[in-house]
Amino acid sequence: MRQSGRHWLARFAYTPLIPSLIQAHWFTSSQAVTLGAANFAGYLVGALIGRPLASVLSNRSALRLLMAVVTAAFFACAYPLSVSWFFAWRLLSGISGGAIMVLVATSILPHIPVPRRGFVSGMIFLGLGLGIAASGTLIPKLLHYGLQTTWIGLGVVALVLTAVSWFGWPSTNPPAPVAPSGTHHAVRPHGLTLRVLYAQYAANALGLVPAMVLLVDYIARGLGRGAAIGADYWVLYGLAATAGPVICGNVADRIGFGKAYRVGLILQAAAVAMLAFSGSTLVLAASTVILGIFTPGIVPLVLGRIHELVPHDHTEQRAAWSRATTAFALFQALGGYGYSYLFSHTHNDYALIFTCGAVALAVAFVGDLIASRISTARYTAV
Secondary structure, X not given: OHHHHHXXXXXXXXXXXXXXXXXXXXXXXXXXXXXHHHHHHHHHHHHHHHHHHHHHHXXXXXXXXXXXXXXXXXXXXXXXXXXXXXXXXXXXXXXXXXXXXXXXXXXXXXXOOHHHHHHHHHHXXXXXXXXXHHHHHHHHHHHHHOHHHHHHHHHXXXXXHHHHHOXXXXXXXXXXXXXXXXXXXXXXXXXXXXXXXHXXXXXXXXXXXXXXXXXXXXXXXXXXXXXXXXXXXXHHHHHHHHHXXXXXXXXXXHHOHHHHHXXXXXXXXXXHHHHHHOOOHHHHHHHHHHHHHHHHHHHHHXXXXXXHHOOOOHHHHHHHHXXXXXXXXXXXXXXXXXXXXXXXXXXXXXXXXXXXXXXXXXXXXXXXXHHHHHHHHXXXXX
């Protein structure tokens, strides 16, 4: 949990800093959003290289290296030597986060009994929410001492977390399980459902990126309520995110991961749409809580859904999770840069960005309904 908390502190600490980075003239508004998207691009690279890196260095060595890079990135960002310098370190931070996500998630759940996987996966990713909450709590206090001090302070926190968890990683890679005979034949009927799940997860990334990057800036500058109020909403976002994985995991244990994810898609779509069309305090709070819950909460839902669709083949589970994470990371990066382009070329039109996110989530929900009917029809025909 400490490991994922540090990863998500690295990933989400940037968001509440965007207004201050702009106001301190470190970067322009378009540069600040583009630099936020650099982390998404790195996440894609990390999702692709995570397993190969572990196979070369071993899990323990790879994860220690990734922890060190995340920590170094905080200290490096304290010195805005140039846009390229900042971009490079945000990119490296994203690469480390993507690789950590792939390696952590695929090494634990195969050993957990099916009825407990929702709860356990929620606990694994609890650190994601804690990282978001920590960023919202620490940053406003650190900003009183200046931007450079804020980055250094975050670096110190990351360094402490790295030291605490340094010996917590397994010394050997998990053994590759052997799938039972006939498993591959059982997996084939779920081929369409898996492909739809990858597409859904990709669309989910497009839906979450606007809030992940612009929520604080929208409240602080778009609605004119100031950076302090924006940071307060980020704390609320983080508190919801802390509970998100556990809530989603427990719901999935009761109704199934597929149904839970479907509910999650429609709730996220509604929340992002509310941001686009209303700036009232009540609407902002409700949207912030829903998106906070599902930003980390979708991870155990998708991972658990993969285990539902491929129940016995651990090797295929790892491969499917890697493909899903890559799809999410790819569209997260594309969304980050696409939204950055729209943002800078539409005179900071927040409503347009949030509307695009809501549409992506609605499409994912409809796609799930269509795929479910097709799969049901196929099984009935057989």
